[in-house]
Amino acid sequence: MNWLFALALIAPQDLSSDEQYERLQLAERVTNEVRVVQAVTPAVVYIETEGTRQVRNFFGAWNQTYGGSGSGVVVHADGYVVTNYHVVKGAQKIDLFFEKDPTTYPARLISFVESEDLALLELEADGPFPTVRMGTSSDLMAGERVVAIGNPHGQTHTVSTGIISGLHRDVQIPDQGLFFDDLIQTDASINAGNSGGPLLNIRGELIGINTAMNRAAENIGFAIPVDRVREVLTDHLFPQARKAWLGFQLTPGDDLVVASVLPDSPAALAGICEGDRILSLGQRRLGSQDDYLLASLEVEPQEPVEIQFERAGRVEEARVRTWDRLDGMTYERLGLTVREEILGRDRWLFVDRVEEGGPASRLGLSEGDLIPAARVKRVRGARPLQINSRQALARLLTALEPGTELDLNIYRDDNGDRLFARNEMYEGTLALR
Numbered sequence: 001m002n003w004l005f006a007l008a009l010i011a012p013q014d015l016s017s018d019e020q021y022e023r024l025q026l027a028e029r030v031t032n033e034v035r036v037v038q039a040v041t042p043a044v045v046y047i048e049t050e051g052t053r054q055v056r057n058f059f060g061a062w063n064q065t066y067g068g069s070g071s072g073v074v075v076h077a078d079g080y081v082v083t084n085y086h087v088v089k090g091a092q093k094i095d096l097f098f099e100k101d102p103t104t105y106p107a108r109l110i111s112f113v114e115s116e117d118l119a120l121l122e123l124e125a126d127g128p129f130p131t132v133r134m135g136t137s138s139d140l141m142a143g144e145r146v147v148a149i150g151n152p153h154g155q156t157h158t159v160s161t162g163i164i165s166g167l168h169r170d171v172q173i174p175d176q177g178l179f180f181d182d183l184i185q186t187d188a189s190i191n192a193g194n195s196g197g198p199l200l201n202i203r204g205e206l207i208g209i210n211t212a213m214n215r216a217a218e219n220i221g222f223a224i225p226v227d228r229v230r231e232v233l234t235d236h237l238f239p240q241a242r243k244a245w246l247g248f249q250l251t252p253g254d255d256l257v258v259a260s261v262l263p264d265s266p267a268a269l270a271g272i273c274e275g276d277r278i279l280s281l282g283q284r285r286l287g288s289q290d291d292y293l294l295a296s297l298e299v300e301p302q303e304p305v306e307i308q309f310e311r312a313g314r315v316e317e318a319r320v321r322t323w324d325r326l327d328g329m330t331y332e333r334l335g336l337t338v339r340e341e342i343l344g345r346d347r348w349l350f351v352d353r354v355e356e357g358g359p360a361s362r363l364g365l366s367e368g369d370l371i372p373a374a375r376v377k378r379v380r381g382a383r384p385l386q387i388n389s390r391q392a393l394a395r396l397l398t399a400l401e402p403g404t405e406l407d408l409n410i411y412r413d414d415n416g417d418r419l420f421a422r423n424e425m426y427e428g429t430l431a432l433r
Helices: 003-010 016-030 032-043 228-242 266-268 287-298 326-336 357-361 391-396
Strands: 042-058 059-078 078-084 092-099 105-113 118-123 145-150 158-173 178-186 198-201 206-214 221-225 248-250 256-259 275-281 304-311 314-323 336-343 346-354 371-377 406-411 425-431
Touching: 016 059, 032 042, 032 059, 032 145, 032 198, 059 145, 059 206, 092 118, 105 228, 118 228, 145 206, 178 206, 206 228, 221 228, 228 287, 256 266, 266 314, 275 336, 287 357, 304 326, 326 336, 326 357, 326 391, 346 357, 357 425
Parallel strands: none
Antiparallel strands: 042 059, 042 092, 059 078, 078 118, 092 105, 105 118, 145 158, 145 198, 158 178, 178 221, 198 206, 206 221, 248 256, 275 304, 304 314, 336 346, 346 371, 371 406, 406 425
8 A cells, every 4th residue: 555545544635635745744753652742741740849958157057048850740630749759858848830831839748758769749729630640560571662751950841762771670879868679770861850750651651750860870760660659659658648547447459448447546436347348438439549548638637527338238337537647647656646735945745645455555654644755776876856746756656667666755743743853754665566
């Protein structure tokens, strides 16, 4: 079949021959890479950050403003963006930009896992926003073509292409204190500013988040595999972003079956039990783990939320009055909640409630005890950390693995004078759940 006959089959008959020729030429130029870029670029954001740092010299110290930039990709239409944590670390202002959209979108950091170099941002604007389709990194092949989109050196929405050069690479980044043991290596150009942007397969699916480059070489870049990104989103980033806490855990997968319920938690008090299958949360019907994670972000603390669930073939409903996330975190990890009080001129943490049989209860803690400091046990050189706010305690717990032992300083008001004398100080050790 010659090209004129082929053209006649695909082109409208009222076009001139020149127009038909131009259309055919354009169709030949639209490669798979072009299709990927056209499909995914609307979901890629350029990130600009601003922060301050203290500068010192012989004449004194002052705060200096600095800026940074990077890339990110929208993973949910409500405006949730995944990027590298090092792109937004320490930023006091975060602005996001889309291609062909003059709007500056402010964003806020809602959760991060520093050891994974991943962060979740929320656009402070109403959606829906274009999103990337997530693929899998479990079947990647060395040699297959990939596309990277990012903002290297401020050149916004730059495209580079290449192949997967290697898999399961171990990479250490000393200046950031990071070590990765399973990165994708690619020869698609990854430069400063690409960090946090998507690495895509030829079908336009997200297969990795670009995170590092080898500055001593050319065309050696690395990306965090998307299966690991999805795992961190599910286990850490979305749960940490929640404002409210319900008090139960689900089994892995999309069945949404309750795996465990903490005693005296909101879920337990509402009658939810292990083995129940969650059908809806608030106004959202649920069909997958992703649905549940996103619905949980909309639940407000200290407010009732309706949960529909299936038990023994019957559909039932429960009205759960939630706690805020910080109370939930400390209860889940330590078996207690805390409150902040001003004592003298300082702010302190006091035990508010204790779970019967939990780690705090086994240590002997009770309501009204004051906890001024904690230290990670069996870590050489670890010093007691002052914890005078709920946020400070939450930051400490977020950084520690289950089973980690904490040495606590505890003051108990034995004589009721609220002076907490030296002879009212105790020490104890508990293991985090």
